[in-house]
Amino acid sequence: xxKNQNILIIGAGLCGSLLALRxxxxxxxxxxxxxxxxxxxxxxxxxxxxxxxxxxxxxxGLRIAGVEEAAKKxxxxxxxxxxxxxxxxxxxxxxxxxxxxxxxxVSRPGLNMLLLDEAEKMPNVKIIFNHACENVDLENAxxxxxxxxSDKEITISADVIFGTDGAGSAVRKNMYENHxxxxxxxxxxxxxxxxxxxxPAAENNGYRTYKNALHxxxxxxxxxxxxxxxxGSFTVTLxxxxxxxxxxxxxxxxxxxxxxxFNKEYPDVxxxxxxLSEEFFNNPIGPLGTVKCSPWNSFGKVLLLGDAAxxxxxxYGQGMNASFEDVVVFDEILEKYASEENINWNTILxxxxxxxxxxxDAIADLAVDNFHEMKEHTAMEIFQNKRxxxxxxxxEFPEEYYSKYSLVTFKESISYxxxxxxxxxxxxxxxxLLDDGKLTEEMSLKEKLELVKxxxxxxxxxx
Ligand code: FAD
Numbered sequence: 137x138x139k140n141q142n143i144l145i146i147g148a149g150l151c152g153s154l155l156a157l158r159x160x161x162x163x164x165x166x167x168x169x170x171x172x173x174x175x176x177x178x179x180x181x182x183x184x185x186x187x188x189x190x191x192x193x194x195x196x197g198l199r200i201a202g203v204e205e206a207a208k209k210x211x212x213x214x215x216x217x218x219x220x221x222x223x224x225x226x227x228x229x230x231x232x233x234x235x236x237x238x239x240x241x242v243s244r245p246g247l248n249m250l251l252l253d254e255a256e257k258m259p260n261v262k263i264i265f266n267h268a269c270e271n272v273d274l275e276n277a278x279x280x281x282x283x284x285x286s287d288k289e290i291t292i293s294a295d296v297i298f299g300t301d302g303a304g305s306a307v308r309k310n311m312y313e314n315h316x317x318x319x320x321x322x323x324x325x326x327x328x329x330x331x332x333x334x335x336p337a338a339e340n341n342g343y344r345t346y347k348n349a350l351h352x353x354x355x356x357x358x359x360x361x362x363x364x365x366x367x368g369s370f371t372v373t374l375x376x377x378x379x380x381x382x383x384x385x386x387x388x389x390x391x392x393x394x395x396x397x398f399n400k401e402y403p404d405v406x407x408x409x410x411x412l413s414e415e416f417f418n419n420p421i422g423p424l425g426t427v428k429c430s431p432w433n434s435f436g437k438v439l440l441l442g443d444a445a446x447x448x449x450x451x452y453g454q455g456m457n458a459s460f461e462d463v464v465v466f467d468e469i470l471e472k473y474a475s476e477e478n479i480n481w482n483t484i485l486x487x488x489x490x491x492x493x494x495x496x497d498a499i500a501d502l503a504v505d506n507f508h509e510m511k512e513h514t515a516m517e518i519f520q521n522k523r524x525x526x527x528x529x530x531x532e533f534p535e536e537y538y539s540k541y542s543l544v545t546f547k548e549s550i551s552y553x554x555x556x557x558x559x560x561x562x563x564x565x566x567x568x569l570l571d572d573g574k575l576t577e578e579m580s581l582k583e584k585l586e587l588v589k590x591x592x593x594x595x596x597x598x599x
Pocket of ligand 1: 146147148149150151152169170171172187188189190267268269270300301302303304305306330373422441442443444448450452453454455456457458459
């Protein structure tokens, strides 16, 4: 494959910087352009530490680019969900019955900086910051960028362009405007927004609550979660309806109301966030939505990847993981054509899209399902019993049983769409059997597993 090709990547977030690194490792000439300043030099997001759950699919993307071990140094393992009830009682629900399966809390800027550092080490990568993409000539693979705080514009041409400019993608907007009714686009808002807060570190960088878990305070329509940071702090995210709820962003307008709400719903958290109302009013509210679109490919010259192609709600902790997996899937297709002398980008981009789109649709739908599971179901007895049973199956029969969560999060050898199909059938099977009282005390765990498998097969067959 001829490497004398110019690649333009628009957006140096998580997906764009990993893609730049991998394409450079394959020998292409890469230009990576980012709207924002270099986050390694200028503190952004008001200095708040924002973290993400990184799991096996994302780690695989980092592995193919040789940065998995470096990334792991930034990670804190989270073995399960620590559920907090209103009385302050907690219990840990492991993510898997297999001891080696856990997810990781990682700093978003930390990971992004690592990827930028590694990309920048490559002699064939040029990174340009402070330039926002304004317009893309899709047919001729060139893009116009405007420098921040100036009227200066630059135009960059390439053999192929990748739009990795996130959920509000300017590249996608160009496709939408250019292809009109031949471009399908949907954006579904959840009706909830999110706000990040912080539990600061205790003395000597100690943790004020259990370190190795993703903490959840499920309260029905609203929910609080917290993920640990290396410095002893936790990044807390409040998910709350915008309006039409007893407590919602529209009515939490005074420090008194914020304290009333937290004292009532999350009393154990109030004592851990000393500047609760200041943080609440200083930090922005972010929207939560799902973006689906197609085609991702335009004229065989421009391709959308990451959130630009498929933004999802964060409740499966898979948006970044899916974006890194995009790079893996794309890389496998490049590898397939590696021995051909001339690159046919049109073939490669189309093949990528047809291989990938069902899977990103699946994780988008699973993420919305998990929103309901986290905010409501984690607090319900039947769901807790289901999780206990699944954890026991995984511990006793590690080769035979993977829960839906494990299929999505830890079994990167199967696709998201397959994980969704199998996982949903299993969920339905166990809940039906529990509800009907068919999984009795007298049965051995093996007998229960066989019954769940049989019921799952019947459901898959009916579907
Ligand atoms: P982004 O990270 O958004 O990067 C896009 C980049 O493009 C940015 O640097 C942006 O500045 C730049 N850009 C934008 N417009 C332009 C332009 N016009 N020109 C040039 N550059 C531009 N995922 C997980 O896997 N695990 C989690 O636990 C998790 N938690 C989340 C929690 C919340 C509250 C949210 C909102 C998301 C979460 N996600 C999580 C999802 C994850 O953040 C995204 O899926 C991931 O960031 C996508 O990476 P990306 O590179 O495609 O987009």
